[in-house]
Amino acid sequence: MTERNEQRTALVTGAGGGMGREIAHQLIARGVRVAIADINAAGLAETAAAGDGVAHLPGDLTREGAAETAVSAVAERWGRIDILVNNAGYGVIEPFLEMTLKSWERTLGINVTALAMLTVAAGNAMKAAGRGRIVNITSPASRMALPNYAAYSASKAAVDSITRAAAVALAPHGVLVNSLAPGMMDTEMQRSTEATMARMEGRDDFETFLAERTRRIPLGRRAEIAEVAAAVVWLALDAPDYLVAERLNMSGGLDKD
Ligand SMILES: NC(=O)c1ccc[n+]([C@@H]2O[C@H](COP(=O)([O-])OP(=O)(O)OC[C@H]3O[C@@H](n4cnc5c(N)ncnc54)[C@H](O)[C@@H]3O)[C@@H](O)[C@H]2O)c1
Incomplete structure (x- = not known):
């Protein structure tokens, strides 16, 4: 543990599985005190088993007041919040002309509104402290034309927009806001998304379907979550x-600028 990281605290959303769990584990390994938030309470308990003193914050982050509650829980427990990773996300494959209000609301609720409210809550605490870092998880999808994944790609375009606005709003206060776009990682979300895509395209050769998609990546392989x-x-x-x-x-070269 380096002295530089000794006192830092982080809130990682969507840490009940997938990449969020791995981010939490890597931060813990660096000596950061980590709070993890997710709607999946059982998943959170598994993530927390990796480190002593990990704060669990189970619940739906789209509920009114959930963002403020999560950020205050971190500040109350450790007296400060240095890092927010907005990683929680949701996506559903559905044909453009069959899109439903329910899936748009669910997707935008967590990917956009909760991310914005968490950024406001953590941004205010970080502004008061004069330091902090926020990392938003976006996607190559934000810049693609995906007729069967329009709510998700639109939500990630909104993440890019919020990242730019938040970066400008918070930079004068010593708070750095950036984003990261992961490539295809074999998490639960990615696997179920691709299974639905394959079904929709009438493909019963799932492994071949996956291999074809992998070949589109210039590096020729999927990303390791780690x-x-x-x-x-x-x-x-x-x-x-x-x-x-x-x-x-x-x-891996899917996104090029
Ligand atoms: N897997 C990929 O290939 C890929 C590619 C690009 C971007 N991403 C992004 O990376 C991030 C992590 O995705 P992942 O692949 O690990 O998926 P995942 O489904 O394993 O993880 C997402 C987590 O968010 C949580 N979550 C969803 N809705 C929530 C809510 N309302 N309240 C609280 N928690 C909620 C889920 O329970 C889950 O644990 C997401 O933002 C996703 O959009 C993933």
Whole structure:
């Protein structure tokens, strides 16, 4: 544990599984005191088993007041919040002309509104302290035309927009806001999304379907969850203080600017 990281505290959303769990574990390994929030309470308990003193914050982050409650819980427990990783996310595949209000509300509720409210709550606490780092998880999808994944891609375009606005609003107060776009990682979310895509396209050769999608990645392989999480941790702890309003592409060349 380095002295620099000794006192730092972080809130990682969506840490009940997938990449959020790995981000939490890597931050814990660096000596950061971590609070984890997720709607999946059982998943949170599994994540928390990795470290002593991990604060669990189970619940739906889209509920009114949930963002403020999560941020206050961290500040009350440790007296400060240094890092927010807005990682929780949701996406559903549905054909453009069959899109429903329910799926738009669910997708935008967590990917956009909760992320914005968490950024406001943590941003205010960080502004008062004169320091902090916020990392938002976006997606290559935000810049693609995806007729069967429109709510998700629109929600991630909104994440890019919020990241830029928050970066400008908070930079004068010593708070750095950046984002990271992961490539295809084999998490539960990605696997179920691709299974639905395959079904919709009438493909019963799932492994071939996956291999075709992997071949589109210039590096020729999917991302390891740990390597993407390491880049999130770099933004949260190690990136130079002059790096702000950046979108870091960790997609093996899928995203090119
Ligand atoms: N897996 C990929 O290939 C990929 C690619 C690009 C971007 N992403 C993004 O990376 C992030 C992590 O995704 P993942 O692949 O680990 O998926 P995941 O489904 O494993 O993790 C997302 C987590 O968010 C939680 N969550 C969802 N709705 C919530 C709510 N209302 N309140 C609280 N928690 C909620 C889920 O319970 C889950 O644990 C997401 O923002 C996702 O959009 C993933």
